Amino acid sequence: EIVLTQSPTTMAASPGEKVTIxxxxxxxxxxxxxxQQKSGTSPKPWIYDTSKLASGVPDRFSGSGxxxxxSLTISSMEAEDxxxxxxxxxxxxxxxxxxxxxxxxx
Amino acid sequence: xxxxxxxxxGLVQPGRSLKLSCVASGFTFSNYxxxxxxxxxxxxxxxxxxxxSGSSYIYYAETVKGRFTISRDNAKNTLYLQMTSLRSxxxxxxxxxxxxxxxxxxxxxxGVMVTVSS
Numbered sequence: 001e002i003v004l005t006q007s008p009t010t011m012a013a014s015p016g017e018k019v020t021i022x023x024x025x026x027x028x029x030x031x032x033x034x035x036q037q038k039s040g041t042s043p044k045p046w047i048y049d050t051s052k053l054a055s056g057v058p059d060r061f062s063g064s065g066x067x068x069x070x071s072l073t074i075s076s077m078e079a080e081d082x083x084x085x086x087x088x089x090x091x092x093x094x095x096x097x098x099x100x101x102x103x104x105x106x
Numbered sequence: 107x108x109x110x111x112x113x114x115x116g117l118v119q120p121g122r123s124l125k126l127s128c129v130a131s132g133f134t135f136s137n138y139x140x141x142x143x144x145x146x147x148x149x150x151x152x153x154x155x156x157x158x159s160g161s162s163y164i165y166y167a168e169t170v171k172g173r174f175t176i177s178r179d180n181a182k183n184t185l186y187l188q189m190t191s192l193r194s195x196x197x198x199x200x201x202x203x204x205x206x207x208x209x210x211x212x213x214x215x216x217g218v219m220v221t222v223s224s
Contacts, residue, residue: 001168033209033210033211035151035211037151042201042214042215042216042217043151043201043211043214044214045206045209045210045211045212048208048209048210049208054209054212086150086151088151088210088211090210093156093165094153094165094166094167094168095141095153095156095210096153097150097151097152097153098150099150100150100151
């Protein structure tokens with residue numbers, strides 16, 4: 001099983017601040033995928049195939065990485081970005097998620 | 107519009123069984139693999155099981171292998187999760203999610219709550 005370690009677990013950012021969330025895999029994966037979940041709602045695909053933005057995702061979001069190290073970056077934090085973000089690997093079964101990063105607005 | 111609607115959840119005693127359903131609409135169900143994913147209260151996401159479009163390939167998380175069975179009825183556009191020998195740690199919101207061609211887990215249902223407690 002590929003274990004995904006996300007960091008930080010929680011963080012708060014001010015409007016306009018740059019935010020980076022990392023996801024490290026215990027073995028190399030081909031791609032990393034990211035989901036956004038807001039309280040009381042189902043997760044939404046956010047970034048797929050490491051760097052592609054899902055429909056409707058603002059271009060202040062970006063994704064990068066390769067092998068065992070991946071990241072999600074927000075170039076300029078906005079209030080609507082407050083949510084929990086999860087990384088997902090689909091390179092091998094069982095599929096595994098990171099433990100999540102709760103991002104809050106200061 | 108793609109829709110996934112789960113049902114069948116509820117309160118069940120440890121050791122008992124429960125069967126979840128997920129009815130799909132708005133797309134050709136028989137063309138897509140499907141997944142069950144769960145989320146314990148206040149916790150993160152845990153993938154549970156996958157079934158391919160024609161049921162040829164099935165995978166489970168180790169935590170449910172041997173106790174849960176994923177299946178589908180393409181004629182009824184319905185995905186199932188038969189859960190047996192339920193434990194308190196199976197308490198969670200259970201989501202069904204489509205395995206998209208380009209985007210993994212591209213559509214999710216609203217989730218159905220399963221509570222295992224005596």
